[in-house]
Amino acid sequence: MKNKNYEYDIALSFAGENRAYVEEVANSLKTRGVKVFYDLFEETNLWGKNLYEYLSEIYQNRARYTVLFISGFYNQKLWTNHERASMQARAFQESREYILPARFDDTEIPGVLKTIGYISLKDRTPDEFASLIEKKLKKDTTFLESKLATLSTLINPKPFLFTVKVVNEQEEAIKNAKIVLVANNATYLEGFSDEKGLAHFIIRTRKLYTVLIAHPENLGVLFENVNPKEDIKVTIEKSIGSSSIILNKSGEIPGISGRIKPILKSNNAIALYADNIAVEGGKHQPYDFELNKSISVEDNGGNILHLTFRFFKGRIALIDYYKNKPS
Structure with a gap:
């Protein structure tokens, strides 16, 4: 054919x-x-x-x-x-x-x-x-x-609007979900869903994007190779005790004091720096880790979280975090 x-x-x-x-x-x-x-x-x-x-x-x-x-x-x-x-x-x-x-x-x-x-x-x-x-x-x-x-469909000199709609299993709009579009060249666009669950992005050059979605009451969502020529709707499930966040370069995780900073080392390994935070009980930093594998962090007040990095490219990281270690 x-x-x-x-x-x-x-x-x-x-x-x-x-x-x-x-x-x-x-x-x-x-x-x-x-x-x-x-x-x-x-x-x-x-x-x-x-x-x-x-x-x-x-x-x-x-x-x-x-x-x-x-x-x-x-x-x-x-x-x-x-x-x-x-x-x-x-x-x-x-x-x-x-x-x-x-x-x-x-x-x-x-x-x-x-x-x-x-x-x-x-x-x-x-x-x-x-x-x-x-x-x-x-x-x-x-x-x-x-x-x-x-490739020919990914080149469009005229800006156009790409919309992501975020809803729960009951088709109710999810407000304040953070959404980041990461292109293959590691450039990105970011925004938040509104009261109707909608986030709008102005696309000036068509590329394939990885769509990342994070919300304090839900695990992160990741879709790869999304062509923005068509709007998408994403259904996310509420997850008790689990949250997600998207970091740009570095940032704080709710529930623990201090900042974390994931980096890409010269050998292409992914590693983590943590400011006033112990990683895996006090391992040497930068601490090498793998995507989709849980690591524990503890601050100076004894607060412990378990982090799972779902995505890391350029300086953008999608992280699921839990108070109790995931099974």
């Missing part, structure tokens, strides 16, 4: 026992700007759907390629074989390769001929494999055409 604008460049099909490896591949592809279908990236979207029908649609119609991670575990699973059947239906209809086999071992998979070219994952790191996938995509002319089409 020439020039089809697929929702995903790559869909990943694998057995749960191989998740650790596949998740690293998915994250590496994501950082390379590849649109990847990986189940844990889609938890909210999958919630409540008829998975049998929805996954059939993904693997048969909505991805440019599917990577099939072959292992002894894969052959034993009901869902993976359902995914495989959907891929093979698509492959039968097209005159080009669609299923890209990658082997953890020599397990035979029904319908996957031994003569089909495959990639061995033995002694190959997830990042190395992700690089091979990226190279495969760049050899696909329809993939390159879709990228050029996307």
Whole structure:
């Protein structure tokens, strides 16, 4: 299907026992700007759907390629074989390769001929494999055409308005949610939702943005690769005992005295400075940390908070914070 604008460049099909490896591949592809279908990236979207029908649609119609991670575990699973059947239906209809086999071992998979070219994952790191996938995509002319089409829609010399609406599960407006749009080049726009839950942004050059939303009574929300050509509505859930905040360069976290300052070190590690605040019981600062992993901080009054950095780019950080350590 020439020039089809697929929702995903790559869909990943694998057995749960191989998740650790596949998740690293998915994250590496994501950082390379590849649109990847990986189940844990889609938890909210999958919630409540008829998975049998929805996954059939993904693997048969909505991805440019599917990577099939072959292992002894894969052959034993009901869902993976359902995914495989959907891929093979698509492959039968097209005159080009669609299923890209990658082997953890020599397990035979029904319908996957031994003569089909495959990639061995033995002694190959997830990042190395992700690089091979990226190279495969760049050899696909329809993939390159879709990228050029996307770029052409992101250039608009006339300013226009982009609106984010924030509501709760009862469709009630959320006031005073902080919203920051972070472009891929780390420039940003920021604002707050009004009484109607609306925040308006004047966009002068179309770029893809990561949309960050924080509120004192809710966990943070993050959406990547948002094209501002269409307004969006975001539903956030109230979370008892949990809050979120967006910091620019540095700032104070409610409930604890002192300031914190996340930084990007020369080796690309993320680290934290804290003014009159102990990190992880008094570890040396700057303290290296990872995104999405909780760290504890304590001020000179014995107040303790647990912070989870959800996003950090340029000088913008999205942080969830809790009085009790999250499970």
